[in-house]
Amino acid sequence: MTDAPHRLDCSAAALTANWRALARLSGAAACGAAVKADGYGLGATAVATRLADAGCRDFYVASWAEAAALAPALAGGAARIAVLHGARAADLALADLPGVRPVLSTAAQVRRWRDAGAGRACDVMVDTGMNRLGVAPAEVAEGLLDGLTLDTLTSHLACADDPGHPLNATQRARFAALTGRTAAKRMSLANSAGIALGASYHFDLTRPGLALYGGVPVAALGDVLRPVATVVAEVLQRRLVRAGETVGYNATWRAPADTAVVIANLGYADGYYRAFSDRGRAYAGDAALPVIGRVSMDLVALDATGVDVDEGDWLRFDPDLPAMAAASGTSQYELLTGLGRRLERRWA
Numbered sequence: 001m002t003d004a005p006h007r008l009d010c011s012a013a014a015l016t017a018n019w020r021a022l023a024r025l026s027g028a029a030a031c032g033a034a035v036k037a038d039g040y041g042l043g044a045t046a047v048a049t050r051l052a053d054a055g056c057r058d059f060y061v062a063s064w065a066e067a068a069a070l071a072p073a074l075a076g077g078a079a080r081i082a083v084l085h086g087a088r089a090a091d092l093a094l095a096d097l098p099g100v101r102p103v104l105s106t107a108a109q110v111r112r113w114r115d116a117g118a119g120r121a122c123d124v125m126v127d128t129g130m131n132r133l134g135v136a137p138a139e140v141a142e143g144l145l146d147g148l149t150l151d152t153l154t155s156h157l158a159c160a161d162d163p164g165h166p167l168n169a170t171q172r173a174r175f176a177a178l179t180g181r182t183a184a185k186r187m188s189l190a191n192s193a194g195i196a197l198g199a200s201y202h203f204d205l206t207r208p209g210l211a212l213y214g215g216v217p218v219a220a221l222g223d224v225l226r227p228v229a230t231v232v233a234e235v236l237q238r239r240l241v242r243a244g245e246t247v248g249y250n251a252t253w254r255a256p257a258d259t260a261v262v263i264a265n266l267g268y269a270d271g272y273y274r275a276f277s278d279r280g281r282a283y284a285g286d287a288a289l290p291v292i293g294r295v296s297m298d299l300v301a302l303d304a305t306g307v308d309v310d311e312g313d314w315l316r317f318d319p320d321l322p323a324m325a326a327a328s329g330t331s332q333y334e335l336l337t338g339l340g341r342r343l344e345r346r347w348a
């Protein structure tokens with residue numbers, strides 16, 4: 001892998017700085033980490049071991065397969081893993097993984113866990129208005145959770161990245177109304193953007209994901225977060241495209257004047273989506289090179305006019321997720337989780 005012509009450079013310093021900033025903003029609440037989808041594409045084990053060293057104790061994955069892959073790396077420490085998609089019947093075979101607990105989200109899951117779990121700890125997701133996963137507050141009031149060894153009562157905000165949306169306050173109030181109504185040791189509501197909504201949203205534990213990885217869900221977090229992952233790729237060829245000639249598939253870009261063009265070893269198969277055609281940007285040193293024409297599966301063309309960059313040199317693609325999302329019309333979440341398998345994740 002080390003000789004590959006492209007990779008993903010990941011900064012442990014930026015990752016831990018982002019977690020510490022979010023922990024500070026979480027005030028008295030503990031700060032966990034969402035590492036589902038293989039750590040938002042960066043590598044769940046690489047992310048979680050570094051954050052555990054920094055003091056993070058609560059890690060969230062989507063499935064038991066993700067939990068089983070991550071658990072050995074955290075074994076022996078104080079960190080715990082919560083499985084957001086609960087416990088299906090098929091998951092019970094894995095349910096004795098040490099330090100792993102489900103976030104139960106349906107009445108059937110609650111009963112299944114109570115029958116099979118032998119008093120083992122669990123979390124419960126309660127739906128306060130997103131209408132995605134979770135039991136209803138009315139079911140909680142009717143005693144559905146009685147007899148569970150309930151660690152954390154959890155809910156999830158639908159509109160935290162839209163601070164003015166009235167659903168935020170509605171969800172917060174519905175969740176706060178459950179305080180003291182269950183045996184839960186802790187309550188947890190806020191994702192990354194929810195942390196920025198203020199102390200009344202923090203409860204006992206926050207669960208950021210995107211912001212750990214340098215995504216900026218709300219402008220209020222823009223000053224405190226740093227990019228973590230940078231795609232770098234080698235230049236395969238430099239060429240001079242004469243005025244009037246075109247570049248790439250379907251000849252969508254036509255040279256207005258003689259133009260120096262470099263072809264880099266990166267494409268949509270690496271998660272550098274076709275939406276970056278004529279919109280993306282890379283850097284050689286401080287010089288910015290705009291993407292021109294269609295992004296191909298494995299290649300992308302950039303305007304290198306006036307920039308001293310040649311075959312064998314490396315380009316850094318723009319790591320600014322909000323800017324990338326705005327340029328491409330793709331969400332910051334998809335940009336991270338779409339990063340291609342063949343990019344080696346190199347941590348430094």
Ligand SMILES: *Cc1c(COP(=O)(O)O)cnc(C)c1O
Nearest residue numbers: 034156191192193207208209210
């Ligand atoms: C993904 C997820 C998070 C993290 O959300 P971000 O917006 O990435 O911070 C937190 N809680 C739940 C339930 C999630 O599914």
